[in-house]
Amino acid sequence: MPLLLASSPSPALRLPLRARLKVLASAEVGASGRAGAGAGVGGGGFPAFLPREVERIRDGPAIHLAKRIERVPVQTGFSKSPIPSSCVRPLKQQQSGDPVVLLHGFDSSCLEWRYTYPLLEDAGLEAWAVDVLGWGFSNLETRPPGDVASKREHLYQFWRSYIRRPMVLVGPSLGAAVAIDFTVNYPEAVSKLIFLSASVYAEGTRDMSRVPKFVPYAGVSLLKSLPLRLFATLLAFHKIPGGPAGFFDWVQIGRLHCLLPWWEDATVDFMLNGGYNVLNQINQVKQKCLIIWGEEDGIISNKQAYRLHQELPDAVLRQIGQCGHIPHVEKPREVTKHVLDFLRTESERAEKAEKAKQGSSLPSTVGTL
Template identity: 75%
Template sequence: MPLVLMCSSPVLPHVPSARTLFRVSASSNVGAGASDGFPPFLPRAVERINDVAAIHLAKRIERLPVHTGFSKGPILSSCVRPLKQQESNDPVVLLHGFDSSCLEWRYTYPLLEEAGLEAWAVDILGWGFSNLETRPPSDVLSKRQHLYQFWSSYIKRPMVLVGPSLGAAVAIDFAVSYPEAVSKLVFIGASVYAEGTRDLTSFPKFVPYAGVFLLKSLPLRLLATRLAFKKIPDALIFFDWVQIGHLHCRLPWWEDATVDFMLSGGYNVIREIKQVEHKCLVLWGEDDEIISNKQAYRLHKELPNAILRQVRHCGHLPHVEKPREVAMHVLDFVGREKKDKAE
């Protein structure tokens, strides 16, 4: 199961100074404050981020109440929702990878929105910036039910569900369980052939907590970020990438939610792939060092109704590294009219 972090676009014209990049905020606790334009539930470390696209998208994150059968009260669930909902086209719902957040979409989301799509970026239960103070379960079943209740409460129409990395497993699991909620599927660098975290289910709790402590560590974050992309910019921007990918880990319930997911066994959708009846787009970076693009051909072959597109000179996260190419592929997949508008 790959660790997926987020990054800034390598084509940004602005390179922050060392003084700006490494300034220290007053606190890393939750509560950036409305005076900064950020929602108050984000960790204060968001103030240290210099990535303009990340800042813009972070300011649009909100929490919507989602009622589920496994939580006493509604879960305030984080997402970025469209400025205007439509009725004529299917909404596009963007998931994210393992241990990530909706900030993963900060470059592609604006492109899709500017092209006229109704785009949602939704945090998967247990990750992102939702309020999990009551510690609801974060196993596969809970993630699936939470996404369904989010969909039925706010989206309410068949959606184009987009899943990068482990988000592809989330999308397959959801589409097989609730086919009526999905019109099409897009998989990006899909992590769908892992057999979950079964090896951890028999260990005492301190073992996965130790693993989560390592997962949060700076050396592992640096390594994972380096592996996720084909091209790495200078050290200052690279460190900013790591800060963005680490932001959601500062929420006080992140460790408990991640351990709960790991102890539950994680995702194993290998047998469900051939059950997917929806039309699918499989996108893959040709230079993916986390999940071999050989799996792209296997997934394309096993899905009953799929097309395959490769993104050249690109690593594991094409929607961050090559956002314009990904946006064009999605627009072409959703409909030619939207693609023409984008051009």
């Protein structure tokens, strides 16, 4: 679930829903998953490295996108061997136009994009959905570090190995902080930025250097629990289609990556290292930005949309009515329209600027008779 929080949740969060969610919680089967790093196809045509619980998902777009997830090797300076890193690659890479790279929120995965990704692809964009190091479905058996610097380098090496062109970087919720941190450090890799319900004003996790390790592990264990995930899903969305069955399916999709054996270690490491704090980096972003926000966001007030709009040097703001914290899941068509309009406008502006530049550089043809 792409929560804005970068710290361990309070145990009190699960209390209000215990009675209401008892029936749904009883349907959970033990969280066992396939730990292997390998390629290949598992049951139901899914990649073999996904937890076997993926076979219980009923959401058609989630099933389709899950079957396209693959692992590609990414070599970093902090790992002796390449990290098998999970992503969804475009069916065809283009030679022109900026690729669109989709990140995800805190403690989530590329499956966030199950509804919007195919719309972007159908519109002709070269779209990548990339799992941030420490979350998603990468093979972290070697337990690479989960701090911000490592996440940043991993994304850069992924970009350097597979994309190699300036990209439109898309960050929802805490993914917006990931995108800002990356862009300020590697501005040459990013042409434009798109934020959705951006979590960029949190100051990371509190100092946990003296906290016994069992404390963050207890918090992380709660973060994975079905009652908390049910509660978080209720907070994150304005309306979920499909009734209780659809609601429970969305919860299962959102917590699928938590069933991998290294998820707890990676999340605790992220917490102990302080999380993201990009407050002083926002005004360093020079790229053109699009800000999208759900008007009914129950996790981050949309008042922060106006604050971010004012603080970014070059940004446009679009709000979506009757929409919660995760617009690309709840209102994929509206999000796609705003993205396409933004990219089209910027492309037309760039073309006009280039023509004006060429016109001003032409030698004068006026002579004296």
